[in-house]
Amino acid sequence: MKKPVRVRYAPSPTGAPHVGNIRTALFNWLFARHYGGSFIVRIEDTDVARKVEGTVETILNSLRWLGLDWDEGPEVEGKYGPYFQSQRLDLYREAAERLVSQGDAYYCYCSPQRLEEMRAEQVRRKQPPGYDRHCRNLSEQERKQKEAEGISPVVRFKAPLEGQVRFTDLIRGEVVFENNTMDDLVLLKSDGYPTYHLASVVDDHLMEISHVLRAEEWLSSTPRHLLLYQALGFEPPQFAHLPMILGSDRSKLSKRHGAVSIVEYYKQGYLPEAMVNFLTLLGWSLDDKTEIMSRQELIDNFSLERVSRTAAIFNRDKLDWMNGVYIRSLTADEFFNVAQPYLMEDKLAGEAVILDEKYVRDILPLIQERARTLTEVAELAQFFFVEELEYDANLLIAKNMSRESANQALKAGQQKLSQSEVFEVESLEAILRPLAVELGLKTGQLFGTLRVAVTGRTAAPPLFQTMAALGKERCLKRIEAAIQRFSR
RNA sequence: GGCGCAUUCGUCUAGGGGUUUAGGACACCUCCCUCUCAAGGAGGAGAUCACCGGUUCGAAUCCGGUAUGCGCUACCA
Numbered sequence: 001m002k003k004p005v006r007v008r009y010a011p012s013p014t015g016a017p018h019v020g021n022i023r024t025a026l027f028n029w030l031f032a033r034h035y036g037g038s039f040i041v042r043i044e045d046t047d048v049a050r051k052v053e054g055t056v057e058t059i060l061n062s063l064r065w066l067g068l069d070w071d072e073g074p075e076v077e078g079k080y081g082p083y084f085q086s087q088r089l090d091l092y093r094e095a096a097e098r099l100v101s102q103g104d105a106y107y108c109y110c111s112p113q114r115l116e117e118m119r120a121e122q123v124r125r126k127q128p129p130g131y132d133r134h135c136r137n138l139s140e141q142e143r144k145q146k147e148a149e150g151i152s153p154v155v156r157f158k159a160p161l162e163g164q165v166r167f168t169d170l171i172r173g174e175v176v177f178e179n180n181t182m183d184d185l186v187l188l189k190s191d192g193y194p195t196y197h198l199a200s201v202v203d204d205h206l207m208e209i210s211h212v213l214r215a216e217e218w219l220s221s222t223p224r225h226l227l228l229y230q231a232l233g234f235e236p237p238q239f240a241h242l243p244m245i246l247g248s249d250r251s252k253l254s255k256r257h258g259a260v261s262i263v264e265y266y267k268q269g270y271l272p273e274a275m276v277n278f279l280t281l282l283g284w285s286l287d288d289k290t291e292i293m294s295r296q297e298l299i300d301n302f303s304l305e306r307v308s309r310t311a312a313i314f315n316r317d318k319l320d321w322m323n324g325v326y327i328r329s330l331t332a333d334e335f336f337n338v339a340q341p342y343l344m345e346d347k348l349a350g351e352a353v354i355l356d357e358k359y360v361r362d363i364l365p366l367i368q369e370r371a372r373t374l375t376e377v378a379e380l381a382q383f384f385f386v387e388e389l390e391y392d393a394n395l396l397i398a399k400n401m402s403r404e405s406a407n408q409a410l411k412a413g414q415q416k417l418s419q420s421e422v423f424e425v426e427s428l429e430a431i432l433r434p435l436a437v438e439l440g441l442k443t444g445q446l447f448g449t450l451r452v453a454v455t456g457r458t459a460a461p462p463l464f465q466t467m468a469a470l471g472k473e474r475c476l477k478r479i480e481a482a483i484q485r486f487s488r
Numbered sequence: 489g490g491c492g493c494a495u496u497c498g499u500c501u502a503g504g505g506g507u508u509u510a511g512g513a514c515a516c517c518u519c520c521c522u523c524u525c526a527a528g529g530a531g532g533a534g535a536u537c538a539c540c541g542g543u544u545c546g547a548a549u550c551c552g553g554u555a556u557g558c559g560c561u562a563c564c565a
Contacts, residue, residue: 047565112563125489126490127489176492177491181492189563196565216494219492219493219560221561222492223492252558285501287512288502309493309494319514398524443523452524459524462522
């Protein structure tokens with residue numbers, strides 16, 4: 001009899017989730033969707049001191065942005081709730097008390113100062129730091145005495161002194177730990193909150209989690225969790241420890257590596273679909289060539305067997321490329337919709353969207369093919385929105401041209417274009433190509449000069465399309481302005 | 489210090505004993521297309537598969553050791 005697949009993403013609300021954390025959420029989600037199981041979000045808010053207001057909402061919004069919907073959790077609920085650990089304190093206390101009465105755990109009255117000094121001393125003597133089990137065998141009398149002193153104790157787990165724990169990690173295979181390398185970890189803190197170890201074991205059991213897919217940093221504490229499952233008489237879930245995501249210097253991702261929070265990737269103009277695709281490929285692969293995959297393809301093909309065991313460095317260049325691929329795959333309407341919020345951030349582009357949406361919609365396809373992020377859109381389109389172009393007049397003089405010939409080309413262009421009734425790609429081409437011949441210029445020279453006159457740049461979308469989008473009036477005005485620059 | 493995990497082009501990765509002159513992608517370079525840019529196409533450069541030893545007729549692939557990196561070693565998760 002196979003139990004239903006139930007996996008969870010269990011973030012702690014101590015700040016906006018970083019990409020590694022979100023990648024863990026993504027793998028859990030893909031796993032759940034692949035097997036038709038449940039994806040559960042559980043908020044591990046058991047550290048009162050590190051808790052940051054508002055981050056639960058940030059976490060949920062990040063999941064929503066990426067399209068990672070959850071079947072149980074905040075705002076959805078379900079029969080295994082509540083999904084905030086701070087609302088489940090009784091459950092952890094009961095478990096802790098049960099362990100104490102069973103003799104698998106004990107009250108510890110050691111002060112933080114004592115523990116700190118002890119650790120410092122151990123490190124100094126190059127001994128393995130760890131709790132010295134001072135309170136493990138206190139007599140009833142000693143306990144009463146400490147209690148009378150008003151010390152609120154913590155509950156510690158009695159780690160076995162010998163033997164070993166072995167388990168099969170779904171990604172790494174069999175792993176063995178010696179029990180005597182483990183110290184007596186704290187289960188319940190003196191403020192009544194559980195530590196991660198107790199809370200996750202109790203909840204994973206109560207919520208009937210079938211597979212725990214979490215970051216590699218948890219591998220070392222898995223034997224302790226297994227011991228806890230055993231002491232509590234719970235059947236443990238299956239474990240899979242995912243490779244970590246590292247910064248460019250191979251160290252744990254942190255602020256100095258630039259954008260780490262997933263929110264920043266939204267702000268910087270990445271599409272959720274690209275982000276999902278890219279993040280999945282950080283630690284998972286389908287085969288030796290497939291890279292661009294839709295959400296459904298990812299779900300259909302995802303499997304733990306193809307998850308790699310090595311930590312990966314976040315490669316921004318590749319993300320940019322992939323985001324560009326996704327941007328280009330959008331329809332014009334879709335692109336307008338996704339780009340709009342970013343355009344609104346820019347003064348001139350924002351005004352254009354409000355005053356002349358049609359104009360913006362005409363322009364956008366020219367930008368869509370060139371943008372790699374949505375934040376680049378306003379910048380790439382900037383010349384479409386400004387009243388007066390700013391550029392170095394020398395740019396008007398294309399390769400192997402003189403100031404005079406450039407000037408002449410502008411005047412001739414101005415003359416021809418002003419006579420033209422229609423102002424579309426084909427008609428513009430029909431006018432300007434022959435003009436180059438007429439002037440004895442290469443098309444590149446004439447077009448280059450006109451491009452600078454009309455856009456202020458040497459690199460821009462194709463000339464005729466650009467001019468058609470700008471319209472006759474703007475083009476002639478800009479050419480006139482260019483001619484004025486020469487006469488100055 | 490102890491314990492654990494890992495180690496294929498700069499980066500993400502394919503590969504699971506002979507099919508491999510180690511494949512793909514990003515980035516880089518050259519050329520083509522071309523009005524510039526972008527996109528696209530064709531090439532190029534880039535990995536003694538961390539190292540040493542073993543198993544084997546044969547090892548990137550299996551085993552052992554070493555090195556290096558990372559993680560854990562909190563009343564943080």
